[in-house]
Amino acid sequence: MANDVFAKSLLTRRQALALGASAALAGALPRGAFAADEKVTLWHGWTGADNTTALNGVIDTFNKGGKGVAVEPTGYDWDTLFSKWVVSSAGGRAPDLVLFHITELPEFATRKVIRPIDDVVASSGLDLSQVPDAGRTGVTFDGKVYAAPLDVHPLGFYYNVDMVQEAGLDPSKPPKTGEEFLEWAKKLTVKDGSGKVTRYGFELPNTWATARWIWFSLMYQNGGTFLDDKGLAAVDSEASQKALQYLVDLINVHGVTNPEVGGNKGEDAFASKQVAMKFIGPWEVNLRMAQKMNFMTAQLPVFGQKAAVWANSHCMAVSKQKSDDKLAADGTFMKWFFDNFAAPATTVGIIPQSKAVRESAAFTGTEQYKYFKSFVDDLPNIVYEPLIPKYLSVFSFDKPTPLVTNLQAALSGSKPVPDALKAMKEGLDAQLKKG
Template identity: 35%
Template sequence: MIQNEMSRRRLLGLGVGLGAAATLTLAGCGGGSSTKGSTAAGNGGKDYTGPKVDLKLWNGFTGGDGDIFKKLVEQFNSEHQNIAVSVITYEWQDYYSKLPGAVTSGNGPDIAVMHMDQLATFAARGVITELDDVAKALELSEGDFAPTVWKGGIYHDKRYGIPLDMHPMGFYYNKAVMQKGGLDPNKPPTTKDEFTAALTELKKAGVQGFWVSPFQFTGGMTFYSLLHQWGGTLFDADVAKATFNSDPAVEACTWLVDLIKQGFSPANVGQDADYLALKSGKNAFNFNGIWQINDLKKSPSVQWGVAPLPQIGSQKATWANSHNFTIVKQRSADNNKVSGAKVFINWLSQHSLDWAKGGQIPARKEVREGAEFKALPEISALAPELEYAAFPPAAPGLGEVMTTFYNAFNEAALGKKSPKQALDDGVNKANKQLEDNRKKYGN
């Protein structure tokens, strides 16, 4: 029952689990001092007046969002006779594993779309180039974006990514199942007490209302969100020590595991089974990524709604990630290509309203606050989460550590260990990985 589309969607936010592929040694990346195309003005992306350049762009948009992305590129090409962008698309997992070797061999792309939590790794390895001049020339600042998204593109006080969007978790609810439990289908729970009360009523009606998945997608991401809602963090401020076994973290994990013990959720939920149950009317609630909106729109028989995550802990928080544009370093730098790439990045950032229709929240504030974006009801409903989204920190090699975090939750959710033991063991392993990363990346 696991659909290919959902398998692809699981990788949409999967910068976090792919760090190992990006940590390959990139000897020679960005090496060489040969420079071509010195005729380009190099004004940070305002315009390009040099000779025609052909640019390769790598991305991982393999579903419906990919079709929208390609149409935007076609529009760009039609408006810029001296810049031709060709799109090369891979599954995200393949994308991140192929990129290091391609760059080393001189066959890498000119532009690469990258998840926020991958920027630090690729910047540390010298794969992508600095973009401070783009931000300066286009007069972009933190005020034009949500602060968390803007800061996520910075590594060692230098900008490596221009944010395009953010994709958070949303709270999906099946209205028909809510009615079965005697609940108001137009008033999803927004607090811990309301959520628990709703689950209790659903249980009386014979419905296990919220299925806790032991997998990263989506149980681990739910725990990630609730850990921050309880006031915890995954790491200390310097990302030198893991802290996801703190008292708030244990409380959040215990609360989720107790939903299973109390019968509000079945045990041993399979991958994607929580979401499939929502679609088939077997449960009422599901925490899942914004990317499921377009999937649910393909099922007109399902009566559903989406809202920001309920506040279960002491503060609002949600898991989120962001796509950023980057420019890849080349063995032989071509200033014309670099200048053309910057023009493309700026253009697509300005057209992020069209991109939002693919199931993303635009990073640019002016687009997000416009009437046209607000006319996209389901997607714009999750826009408020941008202000309190918990993005992964900018630290190289973080992917392997995040996998350890999600594995710790998996052991707790499956009942293999108590929440505290699972998180303690996970932190011990994560701290060793963080120490190895400091040696590997010189941080």
């Protein structure tokens, strides 16, 4: 019966089998790859729809470039990525390349799930001299380079141009100091006839990590540091207290912000016009453009004695494997990705580390660049969170760690600032001292 079908069909059984095998092989191959290419697996945490599309598009271009390497990307949310990576490493099934943040690098270097890549950098020709000092330091651990620095994403200042104009302010002259910022925040806060606030001047949510990044920036602007010389928490310093008190005063004294507004997943207080200004990274530029918001960005105002702005960076590292067979292929892709980072940087909303890429027409010629410009201008002022092996447990994004819980308590008013920072220091020190 089956033979009859094949006999009557246009294909012979052999042809059909060959076609099936080819289809199966094509399905198993990475995006746009050739059968002879060496397969390199890449795990990353860019899971947003736009980010994944951008990354896959770039990888397709690379895979079709005939470089003899075929990259197969897989995205996980960051938490899943890290746990899956460590468990896979223990089982000898780690991916070849992993994209993560430089602040997490010391932890993975200490756990020995990544290997130094000085040899890969040298053999592939990846030009680290294009990267600012801070970026190069960020990927160096124990004197060895562990990853290719890809981008930098500092905190920036977003404001709604329509609201600024309605308030009689000049959107082309955004505030540069704490006093000017407070003046804007007061004028942009709107109350109804009964005195109830209908729109806050500024967004300062007590959920997610935004408040932490803002407080961190202000702490450094006031001359403080997160850790002291002994590697213990210095969060109870005068500079830190001044920074946090300023934010708490914005809520309680000036009434220009409310920690209960904005911040949660899916809750967009800026687009829903509940706030007029916010501080966030360049990754929101594409979202605001897609929403057709009339907005502008600026450098973070200087609230203290000097400019300082929180930032983080993505980097790409090589997982430690039993054999180094794929190092050449890993290096080929890393260098190509580093040199061709303008496209993913634009779509994801991050600033390329490489000066050549950052100043190339492929980046500066984009419609997003007028918003990215202020972030680029702030690059000399960036400060990374401490690059320590316990980064993930100390600086957890939004989990109830001593840092997060006490910061939330200060913002909500359930603890006075000095008490919250004292409790935070005790909790952080216990974490930092743990063996």
